[in-house]
Amino acid sequence: MSPLQKAAWFNLIVLGGTTVLYLAAVPLLAWTFDKPWSTVAVPATGVFGLCGLWGLDSLFFRPRRDGLPITDERDQAIQLRAWGAAMGTFWVLFVLAGVGSWAVMRYALHMQQVTVPVELFPGIVLAAMIVIFPVQSVVILHVYRTGETR
Amino acid sequence: MTSRDSSQLTNRIRRLRFDHGEMTQEELAKRAGVTRQTIHALESGKYAPSLPLALRIARVFNTTVENVFQLNGCDQGDAGGSDNGEP
Numbered sequence: 001m002s003p004l005q006k007a008a009w010f011n012l013i014v015l016g017g018t019t020v021l022y023l024a025a026v027p028l029l030a031w032t033f034d035k036p037w038s039t040v041a042v043p044a045t046g047v048f049g050l051c052g053l054w055g056l057d058s059l060f061f062r063p064r065r066d067g068l069p070i071t072d073e074r075d076q077a078i079q080l081r082a083w084g085a086a087m088g089t090f091w092v093l094f095v096l097a098g099v100g101s102w103a104v105m106r107y108a109l110h111m112q113q114v115t116v117p118v119e120l121f122p123g124i125v126l127a128a129m130i131v132i133f134p135v136q137s138v139v140i141l142h143v144y145r146t147g148e149t150r
Numbered sequence: 151m152t153s154r155d156s157s158q159l160t161n162r163i164r165r166l167r168f169d170h171g172e173m174t175q176e177e178l179a180k181r182a183g184v185t186r187q188t189i190h191a192l193e194s195g196k197y198a199p200s201l202p203l204a205l206r207i208a209r210v211f212n213t214t215v216e217n218v219f220q221l222n223g224c225d226q227g228d229a230g231g232s233d234n235g236e237p
Contacts, residue, residue, distance in 0.1 A: 002187055068176075072184040073200050074191060147196040 004075050005144050007057035008137035014053045015134050021047045048126060054133055082139035086132040093131060094124075158222045164193045166211045166218060182206045 025047050029040040061070050071079075105111040167173040175189040182189070183206060191197035192207075199207070199219075208215045 002185065066180075068180055069183060069185060072188050073203060074188040074197050075185070147191060147194065 002075060002144065003060040003070050004079060004140055006060045008140040010057050010060070011054050011133050011137045012141075014051060015130070018048055018050045021050065045126070048130065051129060051133070054129075078140055078143045079136075081143060082136040085139045086136035089135045090128055090131045094128075159198050159219060160195065160222055161192060161219045163189070163207065163218060166213070170211060178207070178210060181210045 022044055025044040026037055026041055029035070029044055030037045033040065064070055105114055163178070167175070167178055175186045175193075179186040179189045182203065184203060188197065188199075192199060204215050204219055208218045211218060
């Protein structure tokens with residue numbers, strides 16, 4: 001298994017574990033503070049800070065003792081393809097969310113002016129990470145599995 | 151390289167390895183500066199190498215790139231397509 005595959009699996013495991021923690025945190029916080037689930041759902045997203053563990057995937061790219069390269073041009077091609085797919089996916093979702101929310105508010109709810117909380121902006125960054133890293137990981141694993149990298 | 155181009159690319163790496171003292175994929179990878187998985191992907195026809203890698207592999211076998219890689223379905227003079235700069 002190449003370091004890229006190991007890193008991809010690691011990223012998916014971190015996201016999976018964090019999602020499970022989030023799903024457990026919502027009812028736990030609701031029960032602890034006696035609040036409705038909808039109220040604690042947003043603060044509970046703090047557990048996604050554990051996704052910072054993704055930074056540890058660089059440990060898979062330590063130099064080999066036998067002198068062989070850790071990654072080569074094929075790995076870089078796979079990574080580039082995965083990055084393109086991940087960015088493309090995020091871009092589509094970003095445009096749909098941006099234009100879609102505007103269309104709903106403007107034409108369905110007839111809202112001319114609305115305000116958004118400033119927390120929306122770091123939320124976009126978090127959403128980008130939560131979309132880009134897993135999609136990139138899935139594409140990496142898919143391409144290595146099928147083997148078609150030409 | 152597009153997939154249409156690379157689908158016609160074949161190679162004799164496996165044959166050349168055995169002709170050169172049954173060289174292992176690991177040894178060829180080390181000498182060409184890539185991972186063993188890439189050599190395996192090349193031999194399986196699942197990866198089309200860059201020109202520098204093709205040259206390095208040919209150099210390992212002390213031969214020409216054309217002797218290692220072949221572009222099937224194209225005449226040698228037609229391999230460059232219509233972008234060969236000729237009128």
